Amino acid sequence: MPVPFTLVTAALAVVQVQLPAQHVEQMPAETYARAEQMMPTRGAELVLQDRIVPQWIAGSDRFWYRVTTARGSAFVYVDPARRVRRPAFDHARLAAALSKVADTVVVADSLPFRTLGWQEEGKVTRVTVSVRRKSWRCELGTYQCIAAESPAAANPNETPSPDGKWALFLEHHNLWLRNTATGERRALTTDGVRRHEYAGSVEYSTEWVTNARNGYPAPPVALWSADSRRVLVQKVDQRMVPETHLVQTIRDTGVRPRLWSFAFPFPGDSLARATWWVFDITTGRAVAGDAPPMELGIVPLLASGEAWWGDSAGTTAYYVERGRGARAWWLKALDAATGRTRTVAEERGAMLVEPAPAVGAPPLVRVTPDGSEVIWFSERDGWAHLYLVDAATGQVKHQITKGEWVVRDIVKLDARARTLWFTASGREPGRDPYLLHLYSIRFDGTGLTLLTPEDAQHQVTLGAGGGWVVDRMSRPDLAPVTVARSLDGKTVVPLERADLTRLLAAGFRWPERFVTKAADGMTDIYGIMFKPSNFDSTRRYPIIEEIYPGPQRINVQKTFVAGSEDQSHAELGVISIRIDGRGTPLRSRAFHAYAYGHLENNGGLEDHVAALRQLAATRPWMDLERVGIFGSSGGGFGSVRAMLTYPDFYKVGVSASGNHDIRGYLALWGETYQGYPVGEDYLAPANWTLAGKLKGKLLLAYGELDDNVAPAHTLQLIDALTRANRDYDLLIATNGSHYMAANTYFRRRRWDYFVEHLLGMTPPDHYLLTTPAEYEHSGTPPDVPRRRP
Known part of the structure; x- marks a missing residue:
């Protein structure tokens, strides 16, 4: 049952005047069906041989995984050191054995389990699987299966x-x-x-x-x-x-x-x-x-x-402590036997110093096993890099990585070899500076080696044995390929190449990556564009920008995605755009700090306008007279801010769960990016201060139980809009939480709003979206609908 909503319209008609009926074309329901087909969960279902999750065997670099195929699914065994990739077992024999003992029909190409237990004793391998809620242990040499004790369910x-x-x-x-x-x-x-x-x-x-x-x-x-x-x-x-x-x-x-x-x-x-x-x-x-x-x-x-614990015996624990206002952080060591705590090293700055290049990432700090040295993250030279620190004095011995590029994660540290493996972006010339690559380097800063040379986003998973990684490489415009790589970079074992046959048959259109100049005319900014599957270059298309201005994360995807909100919007008959302007992370420190203390310009709104104008200058099918914008959470703030700051440019906006006044939002977020102590400057980013500048059509939405951004943000904004005599529309999700974008009813009403006010058409009558939305912002499931008695 969908979460209930209430629609409120702020413009009250006192007198109704009968006007001659005007014909407005109605959008066919088939268009919405095509847009629904390109939603994230639906698009992913059409891709085969992708998204494998390696299951490491006995602490080694050997692994098995399950993969979807044209016939159903299959389990694969890999021993990369021997360059072996083969079926994990004889699927037909295992299906026959399970059919016999479980008294049911088990199909080889569609085994009724997604995971299994893998046990090795000498040369004998057994797998434990669940069929019809019973566990069975099967020897892979003889394919004899016996009942096994089902593991106790974890509490x-x-x-x-x-x-x-x-x-x-x-x-x-x-x-x-x-x-x-x-x-x-x-x-x-x-x-x-x-x-x-x-x-x-x-x-x-x-x-x-x-x-x-x-x-x-x-x-x-x-x-x-x-x-x-x-x-x-x-x-x-x-x-x-x-x-x-x-x-x-x-x-x-x-x-x-x-x-x-x-x-x-x-x-x-x-x-x-x-x-x-x-x-x-x-x-x-x-x-x-x-x-x-x-x-x-x-x-x-x-x-x-x-x-984290510094050793297996738990004698020393290390932790990162952050200072108020994000202008300092410390690595501290806690003696488990005495409780004594000491500061190992610290980082300070005039503004915004963090232990990782983006909020939410674990600190890029590693203590060597003997406790004598620390791999340390810092942006002190203007870029995100690693340093070697003496753990006894807290002093920097030397810089390990350097250059106009960004270290993103530490994958492995080998203190004996004095080598570390890490991911970084922006180092390879002529490429998107956000694309991740894997590198190795010695502690002394020599021997920097690129281990993933392909021009793609490399998502690497380190093997349990520490000698190999599984690497999924892709781009928004490049189909995924997954391989196993040795950490010396010398051996590559092919695993899977994504099959997009069904996705392409459904009308998938490759997105277009682009780079334009920021409003300063000098800085490169990057974005992505989605066109409808039936794109016609002789037509003029309105534009919908989906915004999330950060400053704690970027908004433009860098990996291949089979379905997206952007492509769904595009299928309505628009050009869908995402842009990362100045003030967002993963570039230089100066780029990220652009909006520090000035969150009214969060994400560089002027860069977004400049980018759209540059794009339209060479693409006559982009209609700058019909520009809409949508965002949720920080994007909810951004979409309203855009409507109020550029009221003659953005004509239609939809804002969900927006943090419209940071004075009433989470202390950590505001103090990190607007500054601390709190001062009068906190008023400048409040959207309600610009309420009188609204000209276009604006739909505001929130969940009444939003425990991230409280409903008060939107209610205080509409109070200002009402006082300014401006028209707006309001959608309330009773029992709804912060994640409005995950609700199918809100998605349909958002489509309706853009179709009516941006395309000038009548939406299909009460179109029912049946596809569940992807929960984009966290691992928590969407709201559980509550049935009213």
Whole structure:
């Protein structure tokens, strides 16, 4: 059942005047069906032999994977060192054996399982699979299958130890331990209370209400040592954090609305604070870290890769601590036996210093196994690079990588060989500067080697044995090819080449990558363009720009995608565009800092306008008199900002879940990109201050239970629009969360809005979208619809 919506129109007609009926062409339902066919989930279904997930065998670089084929699916075994790629087993024999023991028909080309257990004992290999909810163990030499004990279902509210003997869980704000063999339980802590609890998350995680009302699991946020002896957790105190509130109007039972109140700091507010604790499972000893409480962002350090054990025995833990306003960060070491904490190294700057080139990426920091040196990330020379730091003094020994390009991730470190492998972008001349490549380099900065020479985006996965990677290479205009590569760059084993036959038959049209100049006339900016499958160069097409101005991530895709919001828009009869202007990451520090302290120009809006004008100058089929814009979240802000800043350029806008006034948004985001302390400059980016400049058609939308960007953002904006006597339309998702773009009803109404106001046509009558939307912004499932009694 779709999430209910309410449509409100702000222009009130006092007198109706009968006018002669005018004929407006209605868009055929077939056009919407074609647009639906190009939605992300539908397009992906039409691609074969792509998106493999390697399953490593016994800690080695050998692996198996499952792949979709024209006949169904297949399992493949790979031993890259021997250049072996073959079927993982005889699919027909295994299907016959399973049919016999499971008393059902099992088809070789469509085996009824997506995963399996792989066990090797000498020369004997067995696989364990599930058929009709029963487990079967089959020997691959004889293809004899016997019933196997089904593994116990994992408790999603527990955090198991690496050896499987223990499990942590939360009860009444305290941390508990369970012996998985005996079921014995014991409390590790007893003094936890609401909003001052052990191993929990902050309520301003941007999904707290969504998770709570849908009953999603809440396992302890804890880090086990590899030997399963010690556990590292934080005790989180958010009692001083101000609350914000949401009202749920539609409930499972009854008609009385429910109030949801949760801690949510705005810029300048008090943040949650956390202290470190180490628990020794064998002795029961608890050790408190001696460092002062640290202020927390939105994701616990133990869940975001910002804390880790330095060795398997859990003697030292390392963590990254960020300063308020993102002008400093520190690497700290915690002695698990004493709780003593020391600062290993630090990074400071006048503005925006981060431990990775983009928000959400784990810190690019690696401590050598002996603890003597640190691979360190910094943009101190204007570009994102790696440095070698002395762990005893915190001083930089020397710079490892250098040049006008960006290090993106550390894939592997080999301290004995004093070599590291990393991904980077922007180094290869004549290529899109965002494309990822894999490199190796020695600690002393010599021997820089490109290991993935193809002009493509390289998505690499390191093998469990550490000697190989699986590399999926593609571009928006290049079909994916997946290979295994040795880390010396000498051997490449082909795995899969994507089959696009069905996708092309459905009308897929390759997008066009482009580069234009920014508004300064000098800086290159990059984008992507989508045309309808029935494109006719003699026609004039309106334009829809899908915007996300950052500044924490880019918006233009760099890999091949079979279906997208952009192509769906294009199928309506428009040119769909994405652009990354100045102020977005993954270029130089100066490029990223362009809008720092001036989020009213977030993402370089003038660059977007300049780019569209340059594109239209050489493409007469682009109609600059009919330009629309859509965005969600930060893009919801951006779409409204564009409509208000360039009211004669952008004629139709759709804005979902927009953070229209950063003074009422998450402290971490505003303080990182607008600056800290909070000052009068925070008013400039507020969209409501420009409400009187609205000229075009604007549809605003929000979910009433948006725990990321509260409905107050949109409501305060429409209050200003109403006071300015401007017309707007409003769509409310009762029970809806932040991810409006994932709702099929909203998508259909968005299409309707552009069709009516940008193309000048009547939309199909009540077209029903049946394809679920891809959940683009996080791994959390879309809202669970609630049925009203």
